[in-house]
Amino acid sequence: MDEKYDVVIIGGGPAGSFSAIFSSQRGKKVSLIDKNNQICKKLLLTGKGKCNLTNMNEMNEEYISKYRNGKFLINVFHQFSNIDLFNFFENNGLKLKIDTGKRVYPESENAEDVVKTIRKILDNNKVRIFLKEKVIGIKKEKDSFIIKTDKRTLISEKVVIATGGKSFPETGSEGDGFIFAHRFGHKIIKPVPALCGIEIKEEFIKNWQGINLKNVCVSAFLNNKRIGEEFGEVLFTHYGVSGPAILNLSGNISENINKGEIKIVINFKPALNEEILDRRLQREIKENSNKTLKNLFKN
Numbered sequence: 001m002d003e004k005y006d007v008v009i010i011g012g013g014p015a016g017s018f019s020a021i022f023s024s025q026r027g028k029k030v031s032l033i034d035k036n037n038q039i040c041k042k043l044l045l046t047g048k049g050k051c052n053l054t055n056m057n058e059m060n061e062e063y064i065s066k067y068r069n070g071k072f073l074i075n076v077f078h079q080f081s082n083i084d085l086f087n088f089f090e091n092n093g094l095k096l097k098i099d100t101g102k103r104v105y106p107e108s109e110n111a112e113d114v115v116k117t118i119r120k121i122l123d124n125n126k127v128r129i130f131l132k133e134k135v136i137g138i139k140k141e142k143d144s145f146i147i148k149t150d151k152r153t154l155i156s157e158k159v160v161i162a163t164g165g166k167s168f169p170e171t172g173s174e175g176d177g178f179i180f181a182h183r184f185g186h187k188i189i190k191p192v193p194a195l196c197g198i199e200i201k202e203e204f205i206k207n208w209q210g211i212n213l214k215n216v217c218v219s220a221f222l223n224n225k226r227i228g229e230e231f232g233e234v235l236f237t238h239y240g241v242s243g244p245a246i247l248n249l250s251g252n253i254s255e256n257i258n259k260g261e262i263k264i265v266i267n268f269k270p271a272l273n274e275e276i277l278d279r280r281l282q283r284e285i286k287e288n289s290n291k292t293l294k295n296l297f298k299n
């Protein structure tokens with residue numbers, strides 16, 4: 001017999017799990033479906049297995065608007081802030097710690113403890129969890145949604161699609177949700193890679209592998225027009241560039257990659273103007289006149 005729910009949530013990652021917790025706490029009969037054999041598989045990889053849950057920076061408008069889609073985030077953080085998240089976990093028995101960069105981790109530095117806590121809260125709130133079940137279709141009949149998995153059919157008044165993006169598909173996020181949402185008439189903005197390294201086509205880059213630059217300024221240009229700028233660390237790799245400044249810039253680059261030529265420019269000394277830099281270089285060259293330029297720059 002088909003099972004009836006008030007809310008069926010597709011995807012048991014952090015988004016789906018929290019959606020299930022809050023719906024059930026509002027008295028709804030909730031079911032959570034995930035194709036993996038456990039909830040929050042991707043979360044286990046986060047923060048290099050330690051899970052960087054949030055940070056304790058003040059989430060004011062100025063801070064949030066630095067991020068892409070900042071307006072949307074302001075509303076989201078207004079409803080459930082980083083402080084709310086911190087308290088949520090601590091009140092549910094997970095001890096947290098804040099590092100010097102204001103990043104929040106579980107005290108155990110083990111992402112599994114975060115997943116266990118989420119699972120415990122889901123169970124305490126009597127969320128019906130179906131694991132190893134893939135949702136293969138959703139349709140609407142009158143006022144109900146019919147959700148078909150590879151094992152059963154569920155009927156629900158509401159459906160939440162929380163199937164994640166498309167990164168790390170081996171954790172389950174293969175893009176099914178985009179197909180479901182599109183079939184119901186939602187406009188889908190094509191997902192692009194973000195928070196990733198950038199491949200560079202020029203061969204010389206391979207010779208720079210392993211070089212790590214600190215406190216540099218990286219700018220990205222599309223057809224010579226600046227599309228983004230970041231300060232921080234850049235790491236040269238066998239395929240191109242990576243490191244925090246590049247990861248932060250990668251979303252802008254992905255969005256524009258098919259629109260023309262992308263150039264990345266690195267200012268090694270962003271704190272110096274051209275005149276001071278010129279004077280310094282002249283001085284260095286004079287003081288090291290017996291060295292080749294290559295060796296001079298190495299130091």
Ligand SMILES: Cc1cc2nc3c(=O)[nH]c(=O)nc-3n(C[C@H](O)[C@H](O)[C@H](O)COP(=O)(O)OP(=O)(O)OC[C@H]3O[C@@H](n4cnc5c(N)ncnc54)[C@H](O)[C@@H]3O)c2cc1C
Binds near residue numbers: 014036
């Ligand atoms: C390497 C790495 C490190 C990261 N580090 C951090 C970090 O330190 N801090 C941080 O905040 N974020 C981090 N993130 C990002 C974070 O993991 C994601 O933002 C988060 O997992 C997104 O949650 P979600 O619930 O939207 O999607 P997901 O976690 O992707 O969950 C989606 C779920 O939907 C399920 N699903 C998909 N299709 C179906 C279907 N048809 N039927 C049933 N189930 C389905 C999947 O199995 C999956 O479990 C990191 C990500 C990666 C890849």
